[in-house]
Amino acid sequence: MTPDPKGGAAAVELTDPQFSQLREFLYQRAGLHFADGKKFLLESRLQQRLRELDNLDVAGYLALVTSPARGADELRNLLDAVTTHETSFFRNRPQLEAFNKHVLRKLLEQRAAQQQRRLRIWSAACSSGEEPYTLAMMLIEVLGEEIKRWNVRIVGTDIAHNVLEKAKLGEYGRYSFRTTTAYFASKYFELRGRDLFCIRDEPRRLVEFMALNFADAASMRLMRDFDVIFCRNALIYFDLDAKRRFVAQFEQSLNAGGFLFVGHSESLHGVSEAFKLLHFPGALAYQKPLPH
């Protein structure tokens, strides 16, 4: 670490070989791709972790995180530090409205007609839980009292343990509501003090959280039998090869006829041809074809 001449926090500097080693390591372990221009980003995210380790230097840190004895624990901390967790309730409303109107309601109608009141949704890379709780609120709004007759599971997964802890706690500040109307905040959260919103039991009961790294192929294979997968604003952090592997796994995780939503600035163009592209007003979705 280089001391800050102004007496502030010491800045982390990665040499080019250290940057190469670290980004190769992150790519191998998590599929994360840090382009050449992202050295500064990696340095700034590493800074807090090195401070927590009594200002350990970068060489010492690389030895720690790659060590057979202590590396696995430290990898968790590293991934918590370097991943981007930006999210909010009801993020990208046009996409959620398309999901509600063109996918969810139809799926529910079909299932009810077949006397199979069961729905499984995976919020993949859910960060601190705003996305799966949003989906839970939407389901409660659509089904009303009927939801008691349904077997609904929403699974939120992420690689980062720090955000999953927050998701399980279900407590949020006002910033998480920047893309939400007051209606949802007051109906589905209990306000504690001036600024702490705690998710109520009804949406909480529908959601379970677990750690999952898309690069862990064995764990990914266990994710089965989903009707809808949301993997929004995560594919941008991977290179083409990793995207192809992860999306191929999502396809395996979906039931025939199931739907995949990616972020509104993301696409499966060049990534997968296994899905049918659906155009909705203000949103795209991908559908796993039904067998002929």
Ligand SMILES: C[S@@+](CC[C@H](N)C(=O)[O-])C[C@H]1O[C@@H](n2cnc3c(N)ncnc32)[C@H](O)[C@@H]1O
């Ligand atoms: C920007 S957030 C997206 C949150 C939410 N889906 C949304 O759109 O608001 C990206 C998330 O991807 C997670 N992530 C990054 N690499 C991952 C990996 N290899 N496996 C699973 N999750 C990963 C990060 O920890 C982060 O929480």
